Amino acid sequence: MKSEPDSYSIDDLKKDKTTLWEGVRNYQARNFMKNEMQPGDEFFFYHSNAKPPGIVGLGQIHTQAEVDPTAFQKESKYYDKKSKQDAPRWFCVRVKFKEKFRKILPLEDLKSDPKLLGMMVTQKGSRLSIQPVTEKHFQHILKIMK
DNA sequence: GCCAACGTTGGC
DNA sequence: GCCAACGTTGGC
Numbered sequence: 001m002k003s004e005p006d007s008y009s010i011d012d013l014k015k016d017k018t019t020l021w022e023g024v025r026n027y028q029a030r031n032f033m034k035n036e037m038q039p040g041d042e043f044f045f046y047h048s049n050a051k052p053p054g055i056v057g058l059g060q061i062h063t064q065a066e067v068d069p070t071a072f073q074k075e076s077k078y079y080d081k082k083s084k085q086d087a088p089r090w091f092c093v094r095v096k097f098k099e100k101f102r103k104i105l106p107l108e109d110l111k112s113d114p115k116l117l118g119m120m121v122t123q124k125g126s127r128l129s130i131q132p133v134t135e136k137h138f139q140h141i142l143k144i145m146k
Numbered sequence: 147g148c149c150a151a152c153g154t155t156g157g158c
Numbered sequence: 159g160c161c162a163a164c165g166t167t168g169g170c
Contacts, residue, residue, distance in 0.1 A: 053168075126152095127151070129167085
């Protein structure tokens with residue numbers, strides 16, 4: 001799960017302990033949250049638009065997807081006038097902090113690791129903000145970071 | 147700050 | 159239903 005640290009970082013999640021992953025306005029990413037994510041599932045927290053960009057920690061899905069309240073809030077930058085109360089368009093899961101890694105695992109390292117070949121985030125133009133990670137890749141990265 | 151890649155919108 | 163125009167993402 002990607003986030004720009006300037007807007008919400010792993011430290012923010014550590015402080016908050018849990019947060020609603022609101023503001024996703026991409027159907028593919030929404031569908032991942034709505035259809036694939038189950039409480040207890042783990043995910044990597046990725047800092048995008050950072051220096052350097054990369055994986056910074058581990059989180060866990062806390063509760064299943066619910067309606068994204070920010071879509072109805074006119075003052076929110078995530079407001080979507082096309083999302084109606086009786087037919088909500090956007091959903092988000094609640095996530096929980098698990099751990100902040102001792103150091104960042106930079107995108108550069110993800111790209112150069114032969115064991116992570118084909119990982120979605122290393123592909124050119126891969127801007128989806130929520131991406132699936134294979135079990136193999138997940139375990140390998142955990143091993144690197146422990 | 148640039149710009150390639152990608153997603154969405156809306157006219158037709 | 160096509161596709162040009164536009165807006166956004168995000169690495170560099």
